[in-house]
Amino acid sequence: MSKKVLLHVGTPKTGTSYLQDVLFRNRRTLASHDILYPADRFDAHFLAALDLMRLPWGGLETEAVGAWDRLAEKVRHHHGTAIISHEILATASRAQAGRALESLGHGAGTEVHLVLSVRDLVRQIPAEWQENVKHRASLTYGAFLDQIQDPKRESRIATWFWGVQELPDILNRWGHDLPPERIHLVTVPPAGGSSRLLWKRFSLALGLEGIDLDLEAERSNPSLGAPETALVRRINRAANRELAPADYRPLVRELLAHQTLSRRTRSPRLALPPDAHPWVAETTRSWVAEIERRGYDVIGDLHDLEGAPPVARYADPDHPAEKQVSAAAVDAIRALLLEGARLRRSEESLRRELEEAQRALERSYLRPTYRWREKVVRRLQTGPTGRGLLRVYRRLRGRSSRAA
DSSP states (O other): OOOOOEEEOOOOOSHHHHHHHHHHHHHHHHTTTTOOOOOSSTTHHHHHEEEHOOOOOOOOHTTTTTHHHHHHHHHHHHHSSEEEGGGGGGGGHHHHHHEEEEEETTTTBBEEEEEEOOOHHHHHHHHHHHHHHHTTOOOOOOHHHHHHHHOOSHHHHHHHHHHHHHHHHHHHHTTTTSSGGGEEEEEEEOOOOHHHHHHHHHHHTTTTTOOOOOOSSOOOOOOOOHHHHHHHHHHHHHTTTTTHHHHHHHHIIIIIIIIIIGTTTTTTTHHHHHHGGGHHHHHHHHHHHHHHTOOOOSSOOOGGGGGOOSSSOOOOTTTTOHHHHHHHHHHHHHHHHHHHHHHHHHHHHEEEEHHHHHHHHHHHSSSSOOOHHHHHHHTTSSSSSHHHHHHHHHHHHHHHHHHH
C-alpha cells in the first residue's frame, strides 16, 4: 500500500474543532480502513504544532516538548494513509513547514497532500477578534480592526491574524514544494447552509467518503453575540491581573463563554462593520484570482469566499446595548453561583471521605494486626524472660477459653 499523509493546517474558525473531534473519536474505525489519526489525547496535534513552531502558549509549550517528532515517527511507521490536523499550523514559517514535510516523509517516498480549509473574511474577522477576547484580550473591536488594516502589520495582533488568514501566503509557506494537484482548498459554505455540507467537503478532501463514522461531535468552539463578547472583554479588563491563566480557562473561557453565554442565541451577532466591506471585498478578489491562477484543487466553491453583504442593523460591540450586557451578566453570575455551590458540595463530600478514612486508619492502629502480633511473639521468644511471659499468657488464655 502506498504511503500518504493528509496534512490539514487550518485555517482557524473553519469547523476545525468539529473535524478533529470526529477524527479523534473514530480512530479505531479509521484504523480498520488503514487510516491513522495518531493521537493518544484529543489535543495531541495541538501540542505537536506548538512543539514544531516553538510557540509559547500559557505554559503548555513545556508539555509539548518532543511532541512533533513523536507524531512524525508514528506517521513514518504507518504504511497506509495518515491524517494530521490543527489550525495553528497555518502560521508556521517556511522553514518550519519544510521541516514538518521532511519529517513526515516528503521526498522519501511518502505522498504528502496539503489541506487548507478557508472561510470568508466577512465572518473570519469578527470571529478572530472574539477568539482573542476568549483568550484574555481586552482590546476593543475598533482597535483590532485598525491593527489588522494597518498596511505595516507590525502589531502582535496583525502578525497573528494575517499569519493564519492570508491564504496565498499560507499556501506559499506550506505548498511551495508540492505540486498544485496535491494542495486542496476546502471552502466553508455560506451561513445558513446545510450543517453536513462542510463535513461532506472535508470527507472528500481526506478520503473519508463511504466510511461509517460517528459524526456527533462532543467538542466545539461556539460563538458569542455582541453583548456577550463585550461582557467577557470587560471581565478580562477587571480580572486579568488577579486571575491566573490556569483558572481563567475553566472559569471564563469554558464555564462562562462556551457553556453559558454561547447559549444566548437571540442576542445581536458579531458582524463586520459596513465600512470595512469594500476593503474585505478587494482583498478577497485578489486572493481568489491568485488561487485560480495557481490551479489548486478546490473542494466547494471559491465564490463562498465573497461573504455576505453588510448586515441591515450593525451591533457595535464597543458600544453595546447595556440592557443586553446586564442580562448576559446575570446569566454569568448565575452560572458562577451554581458552579460555586457544586464545588462546595464536592468539597464537603471529599472532607467527609477524608475524615472517614482517617477514623478507619486510627482504628487499624488501635487493633493489633496479625503481622504486628507475630513480630511481638518472635521477639519474646528470643529470651528466657520473654518465653516465661508467653507461657503465663498462654495459660491465662487457656483458662479463659475453658471458662467460656
